[in-house]
Structure formats: C-alpha cells, structure tokens
Amino acid sequence: MSNRRDFLKKAGIVGAGSATAILGAPAIVSAKEPIRWRLQTYAGPALAEHVIKPAVDAFNIAANGEMIIELYYADQLVPTGELFRAMQKGTIDAVQSDDDSIAAPVDIAVFGGYFPFATRYSLDVPVLFEEYGLKEIWKEAYDEVKGVTWLSAGSWDPCHFATVELSAASLI
Numbered sequence: 001m002s003n004r005r006d007f008l009k010k011a012g013i014v015g016a017g018s019a020t021a022i023l024g025a026p027a028i029v030s031a032k033e034p035i036r037w038r039l040q041t042y043a044g045p046a047l048a049e050h051v052i053k054p055a056v057d058a059f060n061i062a063a064n065g066e067m068i069i070e071l072y073y074a075d076q077l078v079p080t081g082e083l084f085r086a087m088q089k090g091t092i093d094a095v096q097s098d099d100d101s102i103a104a105p106v107d108i109a110v111f112g113g114y115f116p117f118a119t120r121y122s123l124d125v126p127v128l129f130e131e132y133g134l135k136e137i138w139k140e141a142y143d144e145v146k147g148v149t150w151l152s153a154g155s156w157d158p159c160h161f162a163t164v165e166l167s168a169a170s171l172i
Contacts, residue, residue: 035067040083042097044074052096069094088147106141125155 041052048071056071078086083095083102095102099109129135134153142150 034063034065037067037069037093038072038077038091039069039094039096040072040074040077040086040092041095042074042080042083042101048073084148088145094151104142105145108138108141123155125153129153 039052039056041048043051053071056069060068072092074080077092080097080101081103083092083097084104086092087095087102099106099111103109129138129152138150138153142148
C-alpha cells in the first residue's frame with residue numbers, strides 16, 4: 001500500500017466522504033464490565049459512614065459506572081491484622097487503615113498512623129505528607145515491598161488515648 005487513497009480504492013470504498021468517515025472516526029473503547037476494586041477499611045459500619053463511605057460513594061458516582069469500589073468494613077473479608085497480606089495476595093484491592101493495624105512490613109509502621117503534632121486539625125496530616133516530606137518517606141518504605149503501592153495519607157478520625165483513670169481529686 002503506497003498511500004491511504006490507493007488502499008481505499010482497492011478496498012472498494014468510493015468517494016472521499018466515506019473515506020473520511022471511516023478513517024477519521026475516533027476509536028471508542030468501552031469496557032463491557034466495570035473495573036471493580038474491593039476496599040476494606042479498618043472502621044466498622046458506624047465509623048465508616050463518616051470516614052470512608054462518603055468518599056467511596058463520590059468516587060463511584062464520578063466513575064460513571066466504569067469503575068466501582070466495593071466497600072467492606074472492619075473484619076468483613078479478612079481480619080484487620082491481615083489486610084496487608086490480603087492486599088498483596090489479591091484477596092482485596094485496596095485498604096484504608098494505618099500501617100501498624102494492617103501489619104504492614106515497613107519500618108515506618110511504628111508510627112501507627114497517629115502523629116503527635118497532627119491532631120488538632122484534619123488537614124495537619126496531609127500537610128505533613130505533601131509539604132514536609134513524609135510522602136517521600138512513606139513511598140520509599142512501600143517501594144521496598146512487592147505487590148503493594150502506597151497511595152496517600154489522610155486524617156479522618158480523632159484519636160484520644162487515656163492511660164490512667166482520673167478522679168476529681170487528682171485534677172485539683
């Protein structure tokens with residue numbers, strides 16, 4: 001074939017209009033089945049309603065049926081402590097949790113996802129990751145593990161720890 005015109009003549013297509021219609025049409029690819037991700041969160045149903053379900057619902061709407069995230073709650077598919085290995089094996093496709101709870105085999109898991117200087121505002125954690133270098137540290141740690149890609153950090157539930165029982169007398 002020396003050029004398009006010769007090809008079209010040999011193929012039996014007559015006229016420039018029909019050639020443009022066939023060769024100029026954009027290729028449209030559509031999946032027959034949507035992409036499905038099974039995402040399990042550390043949170044039970046009551047907490048998940050606030051910390052992950054709105055984001056999953058918004059994503060599913062924006063994906064317009066081309067991709068669907070199926071949300072599972074704490075321990076619904078696998079125990080929380082096995083989430084990392086389940087993700088590695090392909091039992092689930094994504095996890096929302098801290099590194100320690102899912103037994104991530106990375107050195108930064110000792111932080112457990114709770115940062116002592118990032119508890120006042122929900123944007124503290126993303127700022128630490130995006131502006132102060134924690135993103136690079138987490139990416140480097142997860143790059144050492146096969147089969148899992150660390151995507152992002154977020155702040156969704158306040159943590160309050162108490163270590164002793166206080167009485168009114170001890171507060172005076």
